[in-house]
Amino acid sequence: MTSQTNQPLYAARTPIFPRRVNGFFRRFKWWIMAVTLGIYYLTPWLRWDRGVSLPDQAVLIDLANRRFYFLWIEIWPHEFYFVAGLLIMAGLGLFLFTSALGRVWCGYTCPQTVWTDLFLLVERWIEGDRNARLRLHKATWDVRKWRLRLTKWAVWLMIAVATGGAWVFYFTDAPTLLRDLLSFDSHPAAYITIAILTATTFIFGGFLREQVCIYMCPWPRIQAAMMDPDTITVAYRDWRGEPRGKGNVKNRKAAEAQKAVAEAQAAGAGVARYAGTPYPGKEAQPATPPKLDIANEHGDCIDCMACVNVCPMGIDIRNGQQMECITCALCIDACDDVMARIGKPRGLIDYLALSDEPAERAGAAPKPLWRHILRPRTILYTVMWLLVGVGLLYALFIRSDIELTVSPVRNPTFVVLSDGDVRNIYDVRLRNKAGEERVFRLSLSSDALMRIALEGSDNLNVAVPADTTVLQRVYVTARAGDPAASADSTALRLWVEDVTAQIRASKATTFNGRGAQ
């Protein structure tokens, strides 16, 4: 190698100590965290009465019996397309949200973000805010540091165990499993799953944090490909903030307020977003324009580094769009806070569309929000999402309580009997999705005259126990002289009918004859 520089091959991790921040987005994120964690931890404990023979857990992935239960919906293995469809909808939904609002998934609902946030909360609670943590990080390992670290790790570990523990409840009856887990009677698989998820939660949430997002996660690359200049994303209004500098805050305050009022009068309400719309709970902008002192030509950014200090990814948003940015908007809160204190309009760092830059630079009104959101690609994603959703709903409502699948035996395709009759064999699976045993009668409809018989049965009735599938061998025989016996193939329909209730279902299949000889 002829490397000219002393570039290291491997870089040690730069520790990040995000500062606490208050504001609209921070509060919004607390709510999202509460709701998502609540859903995750509590869902397995919801009950749903399905009758005696079926589990009464509202959401249950019953792998042992190959059944998914979701409230009133019960998904059998052959209906796995429902799950596939939901995954497709989740994917399309991600495309839609990403193209409209950037990486909102990353910033608000990704488990890595939610749990890292939770772990940071614990860290801040035990070790203090940014400066205290920085000091502790540099301190020698004395008793105090050990005490704080061990306390923090212990709380993290408890959260991690609860996280891993909640996962297994989705796969079997939660109260029973909890009892078994506590009395060490559970299957080893449960303990191993909990151990693995505990370890990953502890390591990913506590130690790897932003490293997961930057180095392990494929989504940043994929999501970034779905964004374009019209996507609403977290960005820095450099045309407003540059050149940065402390300047004379008091003078600039006056100058800026004057300018803002003049602009507001000139351009009307159109520049509301440039001036910064107050979020609920935000102080309104100062209304009285102080005296003007234009000598100071600094931008609005006073280079206070608040946006950098609060960033959980450790980046500086003022450097422009970055792959590391998860658009969590904490820098917006931090910057708005500073702007309010120095008497500037909020929104130096803001959710904005980069395509608005020229308009904002020129002092003109940016495009209204809906024109950024409503674009051909977002409309296309919405339409596709709706199509899949409506398709799934349709499929859900046309589901029958009885179903059959017919697999003609093709080895051999037909059998010639001693009297010259031709017989085909079919493997018929009869599913009884009801909670009680049903007796089904099989019959045949076809233009040809054929006989139907069941293996191991003198009549044409098959009893199928509740919530079960039965495999039944069915013989269909065509007389030697019948056209079906000598044709290559003849259309045929197999019917099942509930003997008591008037429910019928059928499947089309074919009958193979001897062919032209």
Next chain:
Amino acid sequence: MSKRKTDKVTGVETTGHNWDGIEELNNPLPRWWLWTLYLTIIWAIGYTIAYPAWPMISGATSGVMGWSTRANVAADIAAHENTNADLVAQLVASDMPALPEDPDLNRYAIARGGAVFRANCSQCHGSGAAGAKGYPNLLDDDWLWGGDVEQIMTTVRHGIRNTIDDDALYSEMPAFEDILEPAEIDAVVEHVVSLSSTEFDAALAEQGAVVYADNCSSCHGDAGLGMRDLGAPNLADAIWLYGGDRDTLRITVEKARFGVMPPWGPRLKEADIRAVSAYVHSLGGGE
């Protein structure tokens, strides 16, 4: 090696790789990545010590865990046999014709029999049991030696015309080329054709009927309906083991046929013989 360049925007050195104007920055990897690599190396060394790994001249190092796929499979099979011990005992003690009255046991027997069939019988009878020329189709309703489940079990257990099992089902058709004149053979073939077909030479068949009565009817019956005690096929139906055309029939008469099936009694467990008999009986041709 080309001279290293530095990216203007980030100030980071590039690797010199260029794809359509997009250059790769030579950013360092995180150090934990390196430690992960070291950990995997340590893991790999431990793994190759613990488990079979290094190929040697004959076989491979066996590892200190004593782990072996064969032993695992054997243990799995033993575990399954153990789980099914009850069903096996019931099957061995069962009255075979009454088996369908016990649906659970019947389902187990047929599933087990299917596996036995595919491993031991499919080589001749085909995986779907449709047979082949000379090997009976087990799906139809024609049974040379009888098609009830006990007769099937006897056939499986002792086999046919083999020299291994003294109880093998046995019969032998003479080769008629030394016994009959060629003209007589032609005539008897025409008679046999007439038994199951409407297109034949009536005069020739008439002559053949005499030859048939003298030479064939003792085994195949006067009307050609066969005789199960001797495994003599029914000549009047639509099913032909070796073929029902005149040329094939001539060869059959001249050279005779001698289909052999090995006895499975010495090779299969009692439960397997019963299971495979139940399976064959369930295929659709059993009586």
